[in-house]
Amino acid sequence: MEEAFTISITTAGAGTGAGAGASSSSSASSSASLITVVNMDPRIWRHLPQGMVDRVLAFLPPDAFFRARAVCKRWYSLVFSDSFLELHLRLAPALPCFVFFLLPSTTASSSAPSDASSPAIAAASSSSSRPPPPPALLLDPVADSWHRIPLDAVIPPGFSPAASSHGVLCFISDDAGSKTLLLCNLLSKLAAHLPPSPTPRLFPTVGLAVGPSSICTVLAGDDMISPFAVKNLTAECFHADGVTGFYSPWATGSALPRLCSFEPGRMAYAASAGRFYGMSCGPFGVLSYDVASNAWEKIQPPMRRFLRSPSIAECGGGRVVLVAAVEKSKLSVPRSVRVWSLQPCGRAWSELDRMPHDVHSRFCDAEAGRGFECVGHGDFLVITMRASHDVLLFHVRRKEWRWAPPCPFLQGPGGVIGTLRGFAYVPRLATPCMALLDSSSFMPPVGFDG
C-alpha cells in the first residue's frame, strides 16, 4: 500500500511529527479513538458553512428530515427551495420501501369477470358512498419500521391506489367510465391529475413508470362495451418526456391478447427491458407490454396447471419474478409457495426459491386458502394475504424469509380485518416528473375553500 506514496519533509517545521513515521494508515491519526464518536462538538460544527449544512440535511432519511424542519425557519423552508430540492434529488439515499393500503376484504379483487355481463357492474356504477382514501402505511424493510401517512388532505374521496413508481403514487377514479389518474408525492403532499382517459372502463389495471423527467402510464382492460358489459379488449398509454418534448396523452392504443384478464389487477415495470408485466388468469398466463413497440405478448408461466394465486413482481436489477402456490391435487407432492425468476430470453423460468417449511406452515395458517399477492422492490419481495394483516418478506439475494413486524397502526380491538395492498415506494422529497403535468392539473388541498 505504501510503495507509491512518498513523503519528503524538507523543513524542520513545528516538529509535530505529523508526517514522519505516519504509515499513512487511515486510523493512524485516530488510533487513540477507534470508537466512533457519536457526540458532535458544537464548538467545532457551529463553524460549518451554510452550504454544507444544507448538504447534511439532504443526506437525512425522510423521517429525520421532517423532524429537522422543526429546528428553524430556514431549515423548514428548504423544502420550497428549488436548489435544495435539486441537491436532495442527487444526494438523498433511495430507500427501497413499501406503502400499504388497507382495503376492505370484499373489494380486494378489483377486476370484474371478463365475460359478457355482470350484475356487479351496475351496482358499482350506482354506488353513492365515497369513502376517503385510507392512510398510507409506509414500511422500511431494512429498518423494520412503520410510519402512517394520512392522505385525506391530498387525495379527494372516490379514488383508490392503483400503481407506484419511485417516489410517485398513482390513484385512479372509482367511477365507471372515462378514468382520471392522480399522481401524488406522499412527502410533499402534491397531487396532480392526468387528462382523463378516453375509453370508458370499469376497473382497469394501471402500470406506472416515471423517471426524473418522464411519465409513462398504461391503462389496460375492463373496456365497457356497453353500460352493463365489460371485456378486456384494449390498453392505452400516456407518455410525457421532458427531455425530448414528447407528449402523447392517451394517443397510443393497443389491443390486448385474446381471452386475458388481469388478476390481481397489478402491473410491474422492468426498466431494463422497457416492459410492463401482469398476471392473467383463466388459464394462467403472464402478459407483457413492450412500451417502445406498443405491443402485448403472452408468456406461459411455469407449472401452469398447478398454480394458485400467482402474481408478478419486479425486484432490483429488472428481475421479473412470479410467486405462486403450487398445488398438485392428484400427486402426493406437498403444497409449497415458490418464486420463479424470468430468464433473459424472456420466455423461460427458473425456480429461485420456495418457502421453507416453518415459514410455509405459518403462512398457510394466516392465508387459509383465501389468496395472496406479491410486490417487489430492490432486494425485497413482500407477500400479503387476503383478510390478514400479516406481511411476509423475502430477501431475493440472501434467500431469507421473515415476517415483518406487525404494523402498529392496524392493531385495534374489534377492527375489521381488511386486505393490505402493497406498492413499491421510494420516499422522495422532490418528484420532478410531476412538473410535466400542466400547472392547472394540480389539486388544491382537500378541505380548503379556494
Added chain:
Amino acid sequence: MAKMIKLVSGDGAEFEVEEEVAFQSKIIKDIVADADDVIPLPTVSSKVLIQVIEYCRKHAAVNSFPLSPSSSAAAAASSSSSISYSKPVSDPALRAWDNEFVKLNNSSLFDIVIAANYLDIEELVDLVLETVADRIKGKQAQEIRRQFNIENDFTPEEEEALRRENSWAFQNN
C-alpha cells in the same frame, strides 16, 4: 515512472504524489493544467493533507477517470431521456474502507471537510457530510440546534403546528 506533483502544506511540508492521485482534487487538476507542478496549499496543514492524500490515493486506484464518479453519474442522469432513476452501484469494499476512514474525532473530520471543499474533492466532502447526517438523524430539534448553534425562531404555537403537519415523522415505533 508516473508523473509526480508536489503539494506543499501550510506548515511547509512537501508531499510528492502521483498525478492521478492529486487529480482527485479538481482545483489541483486545473492548476496543473497551467503547467505548474508545485502547488502551495497554505490553508491545509500537513496532518490534514496526509489524510486527504490517503483518501485520494485509495479512490484514484478504484476510479479509472480523474473526474469524481458522482459528477459523471449526475451528468449521465440529466442527459438521459430514457426513464432512468438508476444510480451506479457503489463498490462494497470501497464503501467499507470509507466507513473506516471517517472514524475520526470531530476536529479531524471538520478539518478534512473544509480542506476537501477547498480542494474541490466532491466525494470526500459528501462522505464527511453523510457521516454528520448519520450522527444527527436520531437527535431531537433542540439537540441539533445546540450542535450547529442555531437559534430557534419558531413560536411554541408554530412548532406545535409543524409537528401536527408532519406527525408521521414524529411517531415512535
